[in-house]
Amino acid sequence: MRRYFVARLAQSALAVACALVLVFFMVRLTGDPAVMMLPQEAPAADVAAFRSAMGFDRPLAVQFWDFVRRAAVGDFGKSLHYRMSAWALIMERLPATLELATAALCFAVAVAVPLGVLAATRPGSVWDALAQGVALLGQAVPAYWAGLVLILLLSVQLNLLPVSGRSSFGSLVMPMITLAMGTLGRLTQLARAVMRNVLGQDYVRTAHSKGLRPRTVYYRHALKNAAIPLITMVGLNFGYMLGGSVLIESVFAWPGIGRLAAQAVFQRDFPLVQAVAFFGSLVVIGVNLVTDLVYGLVNPQIRVG
Numbered sequence: 001m002r003r004y005f006v007a008r009l010a011q012s013a014l015a016v017a018c019a020l021v022l023v024f025f026m027v028r029l030t031g032d033p034a035v036m037m038l039p040q041e042a043p044a045a046d047v048a049a050f051r052s053a054m055g056f057d058r059p060l061a062v063q064f065w066d067f068v069r070r071a072a073v074g075d076f077g078k079s080l081h082y083r084m085s086a087w088a089l090i091m092e093r094l095p096a097t098l099e100l101a102t103a104a105l106c107f108a109v110a111v112a113v114p115l116g117v118l119a120a121t122r123p124g125s126v127w128d129a130l131a132q133g134v135a136l137l138g139q140a141v142p143a144y145w146a147g148l149v150l151i152l153l154l155s156v157q158l159n160l161l162p163v164s165g166r167s168s169f170g171s172l173v174m175p176m177i178t179l180a181m182g183t184l185g186r187l188t189q190l191a192r193a194v195m196r197n198v199l200g201q202d203y204v205r206t207a208h209s210k211g212l213r214p215r216t217v218y219y220r221h222a223l224k225n226a227a228i229p230l231i232t233m234v235g236l237n238f239g240y241m242l243g244g245s246v247l248i249e250s251v252f253a254w255p256g257i258g259r260l261a262a263q264a265v266f267q268r269d270f271p272l273v274q275a276v277a278f279f280g281s282l283v284v285i286g287v288n289l290v291t292d293l294v295y296g297l298v299n300p301q302i303r304v305g
Contacts, residue, residue: 005293012289019281023274024067028060037080037268054270071278077271081264086275090257096166097249097256101241103172104179109234112184116191117218120199131192138185147178147251164253175252179245183237190233194226201225235291239284 027033034051042050051057055066070076076086112134119131154174155163162171198204199222207217242257249258257276264272 008289008292012285015285016282019278019285020068020071021064023278023281024064026277027270027273033270037270067274076275076278079264079269079272081267081269081272086269086272089260089272090275090279093255093257093260096254097242097245097258100172100175100179100245100249100254100256101238103176104241105183105234105238107176108180108183108187108237112187113191113223113230116188117195117223119188119192120195121218123196128192131188135185135189135192138181138183138188140185141181143178143181144247144251146181147174147248150174150178151251166255171252171254175248175254178251179241179248183233183241186237187230187233190229191226194229195222198222198226231291231294235287235294239287242280242283242287 027036034047034054034056038047038050055063058066074087078084079086079089082089115127115131115134118127119125122128151163151174154161160170161173162168165171195218199218201222204217204222245256246258246262248254249256250262253259257279260272261276261280263269264276
């Protein structure tokens, strides 16, 4: 297990290094950062002064080394708009994004896995049709459009839930459902497919022949062996929810990192864009690492290989 852990840790460290390189060059590839960050009508003298103040006039290798050295301690400079540390801004918004992502993931798993199991164990039933309908809608309907529909129905027409913000539990309901929709659809489809495959295995028929209760066979034996692809789906989607919920947070004015990223791009806040981009990469890499380690715990054959 130690060898497996060290190998996955080394891969993650390499991915973090690649993310640093990409984050550093992502804005510079589109032109002079000083010109992009200032208004188009800014005088040449102001652009030159800003370029010197930000260090953009130094050799590229020096800029990159300074960026890596400071990023190692979480220093991405000060936000041009908020006038405070870019990393501190992200940490300030992290609880809201973490709350939304965790709630959405728990909602998706709590609905998708039992529904997928019911559909697999009752082919052709109402549950099977419902599971296929949820899978289709979850993957076909754009999340931002679903969010707008929820606002129109539950807030404007029925006045049941707040339209935006993070003032109460009611404020969480609509963004949670909207963010969970894609994961709910994919996870329902996957749970149904893997369970149907597992239920045809010999050990499941043996468990039935021993007189075990169907619920015990399905959830204690079959679902455990179908867990690997489900863990993959859950891990990947949680990383997306944490690092990529820009549209959802913008639609519901949820004060998280996704909305902060959108504001940073529109405000051309270079240090904040870099910090948010690196944080998103770090989240995805970290979630993938945890997912790989869970693989090794669930299935010993993976860590041996």
